Amino acid sequence: MTQLLKGVLDAAVLAVVEQEDGYGYDVLRRLRAAGLADIGDASVYGTLRRLYSAGALTSYVVPSDEGPHRKYYGITAHGRQMLATQRKEWQEFTGTVAGLLGNRNEAA
Amino acid sequence: MVTTSTETLAAHVRGYAQAVRLHLDDLGPDVVDDLTDGLEADLTDSLLDRTATVPDAGRSPSAPGSPSGGVGSGAPGDAVLDLAAAFGPAAEYAAELRESAGLPPRAAQANRLARRWALGRAVVVAWELGSERWAHAWRPLTSTPAWAGFRDFVRSLAPVWWVLRGWAAAMVLMYPFGGTPAIWPWSTPGRIVLLAAVVVSIQWGRGRWLPRLSWAPGLLRVASVGAAVAVVPLLLYVSEDRPSDVGFSSYEAGWSDGYNEAQYSSVSDGGGYGDDTGVWVDGMQVSNLFVYDRNGDPIRDVQVFDDRGRPVRTMTAQGTAQTWTVPELPGDWFFQPAIASDGRERWNVYPLRAVDVNDVEWVPDESDPEWVTEVPRPLTGIQPTTMPWPFLKAPTDIPSKVVEPGTDETGTGDAGTQDPDAPATDAPAGTVPGGDRPASDTVPDEDPAPATVEATEAD
Numbered sequence: 001m002t003q004l005l006k007g008v009l010d011a012a013v014l015a016v017v018e019q020e021d022g023y024g025y026d027v028l029r030r031l032r033a034a035g036l037a038d039i040g041d042a043s044v045y046g047t048l049r050r051l052y053s054a055g056a057l058t059s060y061v062v063p064s065d066e067g068p069h070r071k072y073y074g075i076t077a078h079g080r081q082m083l084a085t086q087r088k089e090w091q092e093f094t095g096t097v098a099g100l101l102g103n104r105n106e107a108a
Numbered sequence: 109m110v111t112t113s114t115e116t117l118a119a120h121v122r123g124y125a126q127a128v129r130l131h132l133d134d135l136g137p138d139v140v141d142d143l144t145d146g147l148e149a150d151l152t153d154s155l156l157d158r159t160a161t162v163p164d165a166g167r168s169p170s171a172p173g174s175p176s177g178g179v180g181s182g183a184p185g186d187a188v189l190d191l192a193a194a195f196g197p198a199a200e201y202a203a204e205l206r207e208s209a210g211l212p213p214r215a216a217q218a219n220r221l222a223r224r225w226a227l228g229r230a231v232v233v234a235w236e237l238g239s240e241r242w243a244h245a246w247r248p249l250t251s252t253p254a255w256a257g258f259r260d261f262v263r264s265l266a267p268v269w270w271v272l273r274g275w276a277a278a279m280v281l282m283y284p285f286g287g288t289p290a291i292w293p294w295s296t297p298g299r300i301v302l303l304a305a306v307v308v309s310i311q312w313g314r315g316r317w318l319p320r321l322s323w324a325p326g327l328l329r330v331a332s333v334g335a336a337v338a339v340v341p342l343l344l345y346v347s348e349d350r351p352s353d354v355g356f357s358s359y360e361a362g363w364s365d366g367y368n369e370a371q372y373s374s375v376s377d378g379g380g381y382g383d384d385t386g387v388w389v390d391g392m393q394v395s396n397l398f399v400y401d402r403n404g405d406p407i408r409d410v411q412v413f414d415d416r417g418r419p420v421r422t423m424t425a426q427g428t429a430q431t432w433t434v435p436e437l438p439g440d441w442f443f444q445p446a447i448a449s450d451g452r453e454r455w456n457v458y459p460l461r462a463v464d465v466n467d468v469e470w471v472p473d474e475s476d477p478e479w480v481t482e483v484p485r486p487l488t489g490i491q492p493t494t495m496p497w498p499f500l501k502a503p504t505d506i507p508s509k510v511v512e513p514g515t516d517e518t519g520t521g522d523a524g525t526q527d528p529d530a531p532a533t534d535a536p537a538g539t540v541p542g543g544d545r546p547a548s549d550t551v552p553d554e555d556p557a558p559a560t561v562e563a564t565e566a567d
Contacts, residue, residue: 009208024150029157041154042201046208049143053210064149068118071146 011086023070119256121151124191131202274309276335278302289345385424394422395432397458400502419456440465442484444492461492
C-alpha cells in the first residue's frame, strides 16, 4: 500500500485540493476519509510543500482566533494541468495492470 | 479529550514541532520555515481529532489514528500527551517530511560532511547519539506537563540571556583595550560598544541581522557558548564591591581588600578610579582619624595637616558623596565636615562626625562654582553624630620629657632596650600604665554641637 501510494500521492493531494482549498491537516483528513487510512501525516505535508515549490499549488496563511495560524493551499493552473496528466496516466496504468492481473477477485 | 488543558496541548505541540525542526536544521532556516509553517496547527487538529475518536475507536474502525495513538489512551482525563506515540519519533516525522518534499535525507548530508572531516563526523555522530540517548533517558520527566511549563518559563527568560550575552561580549571585546568590566562602563566608547553589542545580541536572538552565510549559525553558537562561559567570572568580578564605587559600604570590603593588598605592599597601587586619593593605612582606605593626647585621652576637633601644610582629608570629593559603614555602629553613614567660624567647611578636622543615611538631604555643593554637584547634608534638626572611638583611652602614655639615650627611667623597662643613637624625635615608648589594653576611663562628655574651629590660613 505504502509503495503504491507514493506513486499517486501527488495526484491524490492535487485532486483533494482541486475540490476545495485546504490546510495541511484538512487535506490529510479528506484523504483519510476517502479511504487512504494509512497515509502518513508528514508525507502529506511534505507533498503539499513540494507541489507548492513546483508551482502546482498556491498558499496563503489564515490566522486563527485561537491557536496557531493555518497555511491553506489552493490549486494553480499549472496544478490542474498536472492533475489532468496524472489522471490520464493513472487510468491508462490501472487499465494495463488490471488487464495483467485479471479480475479473479470479483470483490475488488 | 478537550478537557486536557489547551495550553498544555499547545506546549506539547510546540515542543514536538520544535524537535521536528531540529531534525531539519541542516536545510537552512528558509526551507525549514517553509516546510514546517503551520505544522503546529496541523498537529493540534490531528490531536484533537484523535482525542475525540480514540475513546470510541471500536465504533469507527476507519477512524484516523492508529489504536496506539498515545493521546488519552491510558487515562483519558489527565493523560500525559506523548506526541511521539501519536506521530512517531520526531526524527522519523522529519525524515518523512523531507522525503515527501523531495529533499535529500539528512544522512546524505552527514556523509558529505564526514567525507570532508573524519573527526567532524565522529564528533557529530557522537553528539547525535549522545543527545538522542540523553533525551530518551529524560523522557519520563520531559514528557510531563510540568516539564513543558518549566521549559516555557525558561524560554520566556531568553531575552534576559540575550542582554547578558551582549554585555559579556562587550566586556570581552573591550578587555584588550584596557576596559575594566563594569555593569555600565565609565567611558563613552565603552558604553557605545556595550549598547551595540546588546542590540546585536538581541537581534540575533530574535533571528534577525544574522548574515545569510553557512557559518553564521555556527558563529552564533560559538559566541553564545563563549559568552556563557565568560559571563560567570565577569559577573563575579563586577559584583565584588570596590572602594571606588559610590554608595558602597566600604568598611568590610575595604578591610579585606586592604588586608590582601597589605600582604604585598604597604601602599595601594591604585587599581581603579579614586584608589590613590584620600588617606590609606596599609592599603586600606581610612574614613576617620582619632587623635589622643599624651595622656592617652581622646581629643576632639583636631586639625590635621601634612608636612607640606596641606589639610589631611580622608573624605575625597567622592568619599563625601558615598555612604560608609563604621565599626561597631549599625547603618550607613555620610561623613560631615566641620564648619569653620567663617562658615567654610573644614574636612581636616577630626574625628569627623557623620549623619545616618536616612537623615540627609542633598543640597548644592557650595564649593562647586557651578553649583551642579550635590552633597548630602543633615536634615534640619539633625545633628551629626560622633563616631565611636576605637579606644576610650589610648593604650600608651607619652611623657612630654624626651628620654635621654642610655638613661634608664624609673619604672620603664623599655628605655634600656632603645638604640642609644636613635634621634630624639623618635622618642621611645614611655611608661605603659594601662598595659596594652585600652583604659576603661570614660571619654569626657561630648559636645553635641557641630565642631566649630577657627579658620586657618592653610586650606
